[in-house]
Amino acid sequence: MLSSSSFPVPPSPAPLINRCQTISELNQIHAQIIKSSRSSSHPLILRRLVALSPSHGFTIHLYSRWLSSSPHLQTLRLSLPSVLKSCGRHSSVEQAKQIHGQILKAHFQLDPYVSNSLLRTYFELGEDEIAWRVFEKMPQRDAVSWNSAVSGFVRSGHFGFARRVFDEMPQKDLVSYNSMVDGLMKWNRCDLARELFCSMEEKDVVSWTTMISGYVLNFRPKEALEVFREMLSSGVEPDAAAVVNVLAAVADLGFPEEGKWVHAYLRRSNIKLNSEVLGSALIDMYSKCGLVTNAYNVFRSVCDGRRVGDWNSMISGLSIHGLGQEALEIFEEMERNKIQPDEITFIAILNGCSHSGMIEEGLYYFKLMKDKYQIEPRLQHYGCLIDLFGRAGLIEEAMRIIGEAMPMEPDAMAWKSILSSCVKYGLVTYGEHAATKAIDLAPQDSSSYVLLSNIYARNKQWEDVERVRELMREKRVQKVPGCSTVMIHGKVHEFIVGKEMGVGCREVVLSKLEEVISRLKMEGYEPDVTQVLVHVGEGEKEGLLSIHSEKMAVAFGLLNLEEGSSIHIVKNLRVCCDCHSFCEVVSKVYNYEIVLRDQNRFHHFKGGSCSCKGYW
DNA sequence: TTAGGGTTAG
CATH class of the missing domain: 1.25.40 (Serine Threonine Protein Phosphatase 5, Tetratricopeptide repeat)
Structure with missing residues (x-):
């Protein structure tokens, strides 16, 4: 010293x-x-x-x-x-x-x-009314005062007030416009944000980044990437914050081609690679695009091992690929290097344990978090524990977490976690209970209804299936259609259940699928016809099931890619049991590797088995 | 240097 x-x-x-x-x-x-x-x-x-x-x-x-x-x-x-x-x-x-x-x-x-x-401080403290009084009483307001008021109201969610201040402003500068565009984006008004953005005479790197991050926030990653291209052609040079958002968009989309290009762009640019959050954004992008090895290489070469976020991204990346053991090894290295883990680290670790079926380890790290690091477990950590037990079929233990262990009320997610385990293990009574709770807490979330009806359908309780459908109609809940995308020779193709494909495409895909299914049946694959929302005749059911979007994407991949190659699919919902075993058998019979990212994690199908080993 | 965009999360 x-x-x-x-x-x-x-x-x-x-x-x-x-x-x-x-x-x-x-x-x-x-x-x-x-x-x-x-x-x-x-x-x-x-x-x-x-x-x-x-x-x-x-x-x-x-x-x-x-x-x-x-x-x-x-x-x-x-x-x-x-x-x-x-x-x-x-x-x-x-x-x-x-x-x-x-x-x-x-x-x-x-x-x-x-x-x-x-x-600014009063806004940050959530004291909007006091902030407003301070603003009103200010004898002298400069540009910063007006802009602080706009952004303060945007952040606190009082968009109506933000708009009013913006409209009343004597003079608007770049900061005012950027704050307002940001507000519109945070208020899910992409159209109005775009309109205001287009009307701006001058745009700087923040204006462009606001649009990119806004589209990412609104789950429109394709538009985010389009804006990035526009930005480049307009001659405004991106900085680290811009690229971080672009990487987030690529991570959302799930196809690495664009991400590799961004990474190459970064190496050529003047942006410092090991600065702030770029490393963790790159790791995250590669993991979510299925290239966990690239993520690891970035972690070892770009990151200097000092930022907790880099470690968290790496652990989380390994976890979603079912590499729980490797995730724990990274954590141990982190401890040896005296990097203080935070609550996100433990969410990633617990998630890794639950995706690899490592119950003992999960409980050990949960305890370690409390005892060694004095991190008070939050709702999300308990959610991970519930998931850990539920996925392994230990529903009673999972229920005990809800009933006895956690000091706070469970949220819809916790109940949905129980519910999906009940679907997997066919537990009607627990499932009904969990569904009731989940629907109570989040009545507009269609997934709880769908899961409940799947339990009933699996148990052949068709009247109850119909009751759930009626409930959905009553509450005007729309089922989210399954959507799978697949990239073929650099072009993304989208398959949405119930949506028409391009002319001629549907027939070709469906006839290929028919051919595939009959060949798979000879190899012992039996379509599981229980996971259909509608009660129809057996033959018809098989038809309905066969058009789950990931099956169409697989058929399309088989049609367009060479034997021995890899079919890379991104799906918006969790993969169903039937599609899962379908992919397993395809990977063996047709000699293709299938990399499927669903809502929760990755499945790598190869030679007839899946990397998730049944934990998904 | 008081105002605008920034990763990892069941």
């Missing part, structure tokens, strides 16, 4: 302060500054302190100490934004109000620089 005397304070200590990476480094410089009684450096110290995000208590302590030494007004003025920022970040409403009082006492409310910080 360096002694404080080895840090002579230069004429301007700013560069030294900003270079501090740890609180103790900062403390040493602080000691020097106090000795040289250069109190004008206090605001810089405070700003760096907040950037290093220590405890809020420490920030307040330091600030109060300065306050009691009656600093110059200018010193106080420059310190206020940092202290307020800390209050906002640590949800300290009372402290913020106290500082508000001090501001009024010193008449700083006349100063937009100070009032704007106050405004």
Whole structure:
């Protein structure tokens, strides 16, 4: 450790302060500054302190100490934004109000620089009404004040107010437009956002990134990529934030071609690859596109092993590929390297355990999280435990988590997790109970109804199946149609249940499928006709089942790709049992590898078996 | 330097 005397304070200590990476480094410089009684450096110290995000208590302590030494007004003025920022970040409403009082006492409310910080802090604390009063009472509003009000209301979800402030603004600049476009996107109004964006005379990298992230947010990754291409041709150079969003769009789509191109673009660009979150975005993109080896290579080469997010992305990537053991090894390496795991790390770990059927390990890490790392398990962690037991068929243990172990009320997701395990193991009574709870909590979510009706159908309770259908009609719940996409020679083809394909395409695909199914039957494949929502004649049912979107995608792949190659499919819902065994047999009989990403995870079918080993 | 876009999550 360096002694404080080895840090002579230069004429301007700013560069030294900003270079501090740890609180103790900062403390040493602080000691020097106090000795040289250069109190004008206090605001810089405070700003760096907040950037290093220590405890809020420490920030307040330091600030109060300065306050009691009656600093110059200018010193106080420059310190206020940092202290307020800390209050906002640590949800300290009372402290913020106290500082508000001090501001009024010193008449700083006349100063937009100070009032704007106050405004932002109240929005961040969820105190919209106070924020609005501060805004209304401001004797002088500058561009920052107006823009803070717009973005404050956008963030808090009061879009109506954001629009009003935006419309009333005396002068709009780029920041105002970008905030408004962002608000429209967050409010799911892609069309209006696009319109406003197009009307802008000047667009900077933030404007383009706002559009890209907005489309990603609204589950429209294709449009996000189109905007990125437009951006490149318009001559605006992307930065790290832009690329992170583009990678998120590629990860959503699930086909790596575009992602590889973005990665190559990054290497050529001036963007620093190991900066901030780019590494974890790349890892995530490769894992979600099925290339977990590429993800691993990025993790080893691009990332420096210091950011918890990189580790989390890697663990989560291995987990969704069913590589639970490998995920645990990465976690152990993380512990050896003294990287502090966070709550996301444990969600990824627990998810990995549940996708690999590792019950003992899952329970061990759940305990480790609480005991060693003092991370209080949240709803999501309990959800993972429920999933862990449920997937393994241990429904009673899963129910015990809900009934006894967790201190909070289960959400719809927890009940749906129980429900889908009941479908898998044919447990009608538990399934009915879980479905009732899930529907209660999320009445518009069609999946609970569909799962319940599948349990009944499997048990041949056709009247109950009809009852569920009636309930759906009553509540106007629309079933989400299954959709599978497959990439053939660089072009994405989409198959949606109940939606017409291109002219002639349907006939070709269906006749191929028919041929495939009859060949598979000779190899022992028996279509499982129980997972159909509608009760119809046996022959008809088989027909309905055969058009699940992933089957069409497989048939299309067989038609267009050479034997021995890999068919890469992305599906929006969870794969059903029948399609799962269909893919298994296809991979053996036809000698194709099938890589299928469903709603939850990856299935790699090869030589008649699947990497998920039945855990999905 | 008080205002706008940023990864990992059952």
